Amino acid sequence: xxxxxxxxxxxxxxxxxxxxxxxxxxxxxxxxxxxxxxxxxxxxxxxxxxxxxxxxxxxxxxxxxxx
Amino acid sequence: xxxxxxxxxxxxxxxxxxxxxxxxxxxxxxxxxxxxxxxxxxxxxxxxxxxxxxxxxxxxxxxxxxx
Amino acid sequence: xxxxxxxxxxxxxxxxxxxxxxxxxxxxxxxxxxxxxxxxxxxxxxxxxxxxxxxxxxxxxxxxxxx
Amino acid sequence: xxxxxxxxxxxxxxxxxxxxxxxxxxxxxxxxxxxxxxxxxxxxxxxxxxxxxxxxxxxxxxxxxxx
Amino acid sequence: xxxxxxxxxxxxxxxxxxxxxxxxxxxxxxxxxxxxxxxxxxxxxxxxxxxxxxxxxxxxxxxxxxx
Amino acid sequence: xxxxxxxxxxxxxxxxxxxxxxxxxxxxxxxxxxxxxxxxxxxxxxxxxxxxxxxxxxxxxxxxxxx
Numbered sequence: 001x002x003x004x005x006x007x008x009x010x011x012x013x014x015x016x017x018x019x020x021x022x023x024x025x026x027x028x029x030x031x032x033x034x035x036x037x038x039x040x041x042x043x044x045x046x047x048x049x050x051x052x053x054x055x056x057x058x059x060x061x062x063x064x065x066x067x
Numbered sequence: 068x069x070x071x072x073x074x075x076x077x078x079x080x081x082x083x084x085x086x087x088x089x090x091x092x093x094x095x096x097x098x099x100x101x102x103x104x105x106x107x108x109x110x111x112x113x114x115x116x117x118x119x120x121x122x123x124x125x126x127x128x129x130x131x132x133x134x
Numbered sequence: 135x136x137x138x139x140x141x142x143x144x145x146x147x148x149x150x151x152x153x154x155x156x157x158x159x160x161x162x163x164x165x166x167x168x169x170x171x172x173x174x175x176x177x178x179x180x181x182x183x184x185x186x187x188x189x190x191x192x193x194x195x196x197x198x199x200x201x
Numbered sequence: 202x203x204x205x206x207x208x209x210x211x212x213x214x215x216x217x218x219x220x221x222x223x224x225x226x227x228x229x230x231x232x233x234x235x236x237x238x239x240x241x242x243x244x245x246x247x248x249x250x251x252x253x254x255x256x257x258x259x260x261x262x263x264x265x266x267x268x
Numbered sequence: 269x270x271x272x273x274x275x276x277x278x279x280x281x282x283x284x285x286x287x288x289x290x291x292x293x294x295x296x297x298x299x300x301x302x303x304x305x306x307x308x309x310x311x312x313x314x315x316x317x318x319x320x321x322x323x324x325x326x327x328x329x330x331x332x333x334x335x
Numbered sequence: 336x337x338x339x340x341x342x343x344x345x346x347x348x349x350x351x352x353x354x355x356x357x358x359x360x361x362x363x364x365x366x367x368x369x370x371x372x373x374x375x376x377x378x379x380x381x382x383x384x385x386x387x388x389x390x391x392x393x394x395x396x397x398x399x400x401x402x
Contacts, residue, residue: 001135003191004176004266005131006102019355020220021238024374025132030097035073036130037356037374039194039225039238042138046134055133057137060173061262061396062129063103065092065339066075066122067113068336070392071333071377086154087287088305091173104155104173106292106305106395109339124338127374128195128329132138140236142267153288158307159266164231169207170264171289171307180268189267195329196263197237198206199226199272200256201247202269204325205310205400221354222372240328240359240372243272258271261307262396274370276401293400298365303341304398314402323401330397331371332340333360334390335381 007058009034016048027056074125076101083115094123141192143168150182161190208259210235217249228257275326277302284316295324342393344369351383362391 011027011034023043027034034056048054078094078101090110094101101123115121145161145168157177161168168190182188212228212235224244228235235257249255279295279302291311295302302324316322346362346369358378362369369391383389 004172021223022356035127037127038138057131060102060104064124071373088290089155091155105339156289169261171261191265194236194238198258205306222357222359239272303395305395325399328370328372332392
């Protein structure tokens with residue numbers, strides 16, 4: 001199975017904070033912090049918790065560049 | 068100046084491919100490849116070229132998680 | 135493997151049009167037409183072609199509602 | 202009036218869950234479940250409630266493909 | 269008919285540039301320039317051309333803030 | 336420092352509402368209302384409050400057009 005999204009970064013979950021609808025997932029990627037805002041349903045469905053090895057997925061059209 | 072976007076990844080431009088409207092910017096980020104699809108106008112405005120040190124910016128709501 | 139994106143729609147590829155950077159993938163989803171704009175690299179990587187059974191993936195935060 | 206967004210799926214609202222800022226709207230589309238995360242203000246503005254016939258709108262650049 | 273997207277900006281089309289898949293639509297919005305990257309199909313479907321009065325639509329989750 | 340995102344609108348913060356994960360930032364742009372849904376962490380990091388002069392940033396691929 002392949003996903004069209006071009007950016008896939010293997011990371012480790014550090015923290016999960018759940019609101020009513022949205023949740024924050026903080027990850028570590030080689031010393032950098034990644035933050036994803038996904039639905040609480042997704043957190044529950046994937047059973048996301050600190051220590052999990054995950055892949056952060058970002059579509060190329062969603063990435064900006066600063067120089 | 069601060070930007071609300073939570074994910075700011077320092078990367079190095081490896082390749083820039085320009086179409087008519089959209090351009091592909093390939094970057095190296097700590098050994099992984101990042102690909103951003105931004106407008107050709109932005110590439111010209113930022114004068115993006117291989118070797119440039121840049122920051123890839125991703126809003127937290129645009130990041131998914133795979134486990 | 136599970137993906138946090140909430141909307142996964144099984145569809146059939148009808149047409150693939152490639153530009154320089156972006157490609158258009160037209161799909162049939164239960165009689166309705168879906169159109170995804172993804173990178174040409176993704177089309178090549180997944181070897182997308184008419185007749186393929188695929189899943190269209192949409193993050194919940196990317197879906198609007200009209201009433 | 203026409204909208205540039207390419208993907209428009211007629212669906213029926215099944216459930217609306219409101220948080221402080223964001224709300225989850227669960228819809229049925231021909232037996233599949235669609236989930237949109239929109240603002241609570243939008244839910245109130247459109248008076249979204251179970252049973253409503255709505256259209257889910259997705260821009261082509263926001264749709265990924267899995268194969 | 270109401271759309272959940274919170275930001276609806278009345279603008280005037282100044283320029284339309286079409287690539288193979290994506291098109292650039294430049295608009296004037298109260299003296300500032302807006303640029304939308306939409307599909308060529310949408311440009312054709314809406315028959316977008318300079319001088320048109322249009323509404324730029326942006327979902328609240330797609331807007332960042334710089335301070 | 337330049338950002339690839341094409342749409343930058345100078346606005347004034349009118350209201351900030353914080354949920355657990357997401358926050359709503361309402362802004363005034365020349366008499367129009369802009370609404371951004373960003374993370375609570377961003378609101379805190381930028382110390383956003385009514386009266387602040389800010390810039391709303393929108394990537395061109397995130398803007399639709401209605402005609």
